[in-house]
Amino acid sequence: MECHSSLFTPFLQQSNQIGFRQNSKAQRGIDLSGNKSHGKNYGGKRYNKGYVSVVFIALFAALALAIFSLYDAGIVASERIRMQNTADNVAYSTTNMITRDMNIIAITNRAMVANQVAIGQVLALASWANMVQEFAGNLETLGDFARLIPVVGPFIERFTEIIYQASTKLKNTL
Structure with missing residues (x-):
């Protein structure tokens, strides 16, 4: 899985420069290791869902x-x-x-x-x-x-x- 994420890295960097929104696995709640997490991962910090409740x-x-x-x-x-x-x-x-x-x-x-x-x-x-x-x-x-x-x-x-x-x-x- 790491190889896939490394394949997309140049594309993501290029889309950020153009102004496209990033839709990476990290933003969708999927861990780069393939495990689904229950919170969003921003900058290495994991926030759990439900704090808004x-x-x-x-x-x-x-x-x-x-x-x-x-x-x-x-x-x-x-x-x-x-x-x-x-x-x-x-x-x-x-x-x-x-x-x-x-x-x-x-x-x-x-x-x-x-x-x-x-x-x-x-x-x-x-x-x-x-x-x-x-x-x-x-x-x-x-x-x-x-x-x-x-x-x-x-x-x-x-x-x-x-x-x-x-x-x-x-x-x-x-």
């Missing part, structure tokens, strides 16, 4: 880890967004409930103030009616003295009595 296994493991990390980061981000939305909804609902409660308190306060104003107005009106009745009573007393005046006296007395009776009815109504 180890690299691919490491590459696939790293790729799987990266995909899992990306998936896990997506799940964590989704969970954070869901928790933030829940917190926002709780804050909005609480604010809405407190706002409604404060509106009810404000309406109740206005009603209480309106009630107090109405009570004040009724008291003021009752006080005014009492004062008018008191004034009419004093006027009626003066009318009693005015009856002594000829011609106009009985008219003034009757007028003061009517005023006193009207003020008494007004006071009793309130």
